[in-house]
Amino acid sequence: MTTSNHAEVTTATIRSGRMPGILDYPAPIIDVGKGRSWAAGVEKHCYGWWTVLWEPWGQHLTAFLKGPWGEGGTYRKGRTPRDLWPAVLEAHDQCRRLATAQAAPVVPPLLVDKLPDDLWKADA
Numbered sequence: 001m002t003t004s005n006h007a008e009v010t011t012a013t014i015r016s017g018r019m020p021g022i023l024d025y026p027a028p029i030i031d032v033g034k035g036r037s038w039a040a041g042v043e044k045h046c047y048g049w050w051t052v053l054w055e056p057w058g059q060h061l062t063a064f065l066k067g068p069w070g071e072g073g074t075y076r077k078g079r080t081p082r083d084l085w086p087a088v089l090e091a092h093d094q095c096r097r098l099a100t101a102q103a104a105p106v107v108p109p110l111l112v113d114k115l116p117d118d119l120w121k122a123d124a
Contacts, residue, residue, distance in 0.1 A: 030080075032056050038081050042088070045115055049095075049108050050088060063088050067095045067108045085115055 035054030043052040078084025099107040
C-alpha cells in the first residue's frame with residue numbers, strides 16, 4: 001500500500017480482515033542496529049541527562065529526561081534523531097529553567113543546538 005494517509009491505511013487493512021501492522025505503512029523500515037546506533041548517538045550528546053531508546057515496532061526513538069521536572073517526568077519521541085533533537089532541546093531548556101528557579105544543587109548543562117552531521121549519514 002503506497003498511501004501516506006494513516007486513516008486510509010487503517011481502514012483498508014481492517015476491511016481486509018486483519019489489524020494494521022508496521023509493514024502496512026509506506027515509510028521505510030529502519031533496522032534495529034541503525035535505530036540503536038541513533039539512540040546511542042543522541043544519548044551521548046545529552047551528557048547523561050536523557051535515556052534514549054529505539055523502539056523497533058513503533059519505528060521511533062523515545063528520550064526520557066532524568067532531570068528535575070514536574071510529577072510524572074517527561075519524555076519526547078521522534079522517528080529519527082533529526083526529528084527528536086528539537087523536542088529534546090525544548091524540554092531540556094525547560095528543565096534548566098525549573099532547576100534554576102528551584103535553586104537545585106545541580107543544573108543541567110547546555111546542549112548543542114545541532115547534532116554532528118555524522119549522526120545523520122544513515123538518515124539521508
